[in-house]
Amino acid sequence: MAVTRKDVALRAGVSTAVVSYVLNDGPRPVSQAARARVLAAIEELGYQRDGVARMLALGRSSTLGLVVPDIVMPYFGRLSQAISSLAFEQGLELLVATTDWDLAKERANLRALVERRVDGIIVVSVDRHQDFGPYTTLGTPIVVVDRPEFAVRGTALVTEHLLSHGHERIAMLGGPEGISSTRRRHQGWRQVLAGAGLHAGDDYVCAAPLTESGGYHAVDQVLAMNPRPTAALVSHDVQAFGVVRRLYERGVTVPDDFAFAVANATDLAQFTVPSLTSLVAPTLDIAGAAIKAVGQAGDELVQTINLANYALAKRESCGCAGSRTAVLDSDEP
Numbered sequence: 627m628a629v630t631r632k633d634v635a636l637r638a639g640v641s642t643a644v645v646s647y648v649l650n651d652g653p654r655p656v657s658q659a660a661r662a663r664v665l666a667a668i669e670e671l672g673y674q675r676d677g678v679a680r681m682l683a684l685g686r687s688s689t690l691g692l693v694v695p696d697i698v699m700p701y702f703g704r705l706s707q708a709i710s711s712l713a714f715e716q717g718l719e720l721l722v723a724t725t726d727w728d729l730a731k732e733r734a735n736l737r738a739l740v741e742r743r744v745d746g747i748i749v750v751s752v753d754r755h756q757d758f759g760p761y762t763t764l765g766t767p768i769v770v771v772d773r774p775e776f777a778v779r780g781t782a783l784v785t786e787h788l789l790s791h792g793h794e795r796i797a798m799l800g801g802p803e804g805i806s807s808t809r810r811r812h813q814g815w816r817q818v819l820a821g822a823g824l825h826a827g828d829d830y831v832c833a834a835p836l837t838e839s840g841g842y843h844a845v846d847q848v849l850a851m852n853p854r855p856t857a858a859l860v861s862h863d864v865q866a867f868g869v870v871r872r873l874y875e876r877g878v879t880v881p882d883d884f885a886f887a888v889a890n891a892t893d894l895a896q897f898t899v900p901s902l903t904s905l906v907a908p909t910l911d912i913a914g915a916a917i918k919a920v921g922q923a924g925d926e927l928v929q930t931i932n933l934a935n936y937a938l939a940k941r942e943s944c945g946c947a948g949s950r951t952a953v954l955d956s957d958e959p
Contacts, residue, residue: 629673637667689719690920691739691747695727699836699864700892701907702750705771708913709748716917718745727805727836729753736761736768746920754806758928767923769916773907775934777807780905781814781889783938785859787903788887791945793857794824797848798831799841799869799886800861808833808861811889815859830855834865841865845872849884856884857944863891863904866943870898881945891939900942907936 631649635642640660647656648664656664667673690713694702710720721744723735729752736758739747746767749758754772761768788796798815801808812831819826830851834844841860845868848858860866866888870880878884880900888895891904915931923929940946 629671631673633671634664634667634673637671638663640664688717689721689742689744690917691736691742691744692720692722693725693732693735693739693747693749693751694722695725695732695750695752696836697722697724699862700894701862701890701909704892704909705750705913708910709916712913712917716921725752727752727802729756740764740766746923748916748920752805754930762927765927767920767927767929769919769923770928770930771912771916772930772932773807773934774810775932776905776907776936777810777889778814778817779934780936781811781859782818784887784889784903784905785815785818787938787940788857788859788885788944789818789822789824791857791881791885793855793885794822795853795855795857796824796830797851797855797858798826799844799848799858799865800831800833801836801865803833807890811859811861814889834861836862836864838864838868838871840868842868842872845869845876849876849878857881858884858886860886860888861890863888863895863902866891866895866902866904867898870900870902870943880943885944887944895939896941903941903944903946904939905936906939908933911935 631642631645635645640663644656644660645664647654648661692706692709694706696702697706706722713720721739723739725732725735732752736747736749740761744766746769748769748771750771754770758768758770785796796819798812800811816826832844832847834840848855860869869886873880873884888902888904891902891906895902895904912933915933919929919931
């Protein structure tokens, strides 16, 4: 038979109201002695709180929902961890759902989280332009993490850096077609090369899955392009891990025979051989801004946050020797 609050109160010699105050940290103060007895009784009896009852009593679930395309990718893993840590500091639990880059699955996850009465949802959406209104009918705030500046201008910055090393034939090893971030990275890449009077046609674009094996198998396609590129812009570090392996197997020396840089990476990029020149997103800043937006939603239930500050870590894969960092601020023209 389940242990109840009444059982805890009897063991501790207090009222059930006092047990409630201890469990919910208020709304009335409890003496240290009474608190100690209640906590001891909870431990001795193995009492477990009824989460549903608590939610009904408080009018909130103390839970956040997070929807991301792929939890295995380093960026989304780091972002999820940062949001989880910050949520915990605020007494919130985190429910994480993944979409596998599938819009139908994303919508199903959003509906499921709303039905669970989460206090808010943070989503890295497959389609940021969709109507999120239907998911706010119960008053659930939704924060969409979007990074058009990071994808377009950041990719342009990485492309310009490859140009600074003297490369004129730069391929684009991107993500699958149909993903908004892929289109944005193509845009940044094309803008820079076109501005320099260089080739940026579809024959220099390789679409690959956002996985290690995706990058691994894309290398042969990139090296078969005619004329052969001397460098490539790789969409994600998870692809770049596969790129490093396949280039090694083919005896292609990096960066002497072939150079590349990554448009979206985490700190893992510094540990490969060679280390990866990459654009680094402010994961902690994004996590903090997202949770803050949920808490300050008010009447505006659907919000979009876009942090445009990011850094280019210059490492070995492009020909830079060190790990210097150049910061591109959001207000830079």
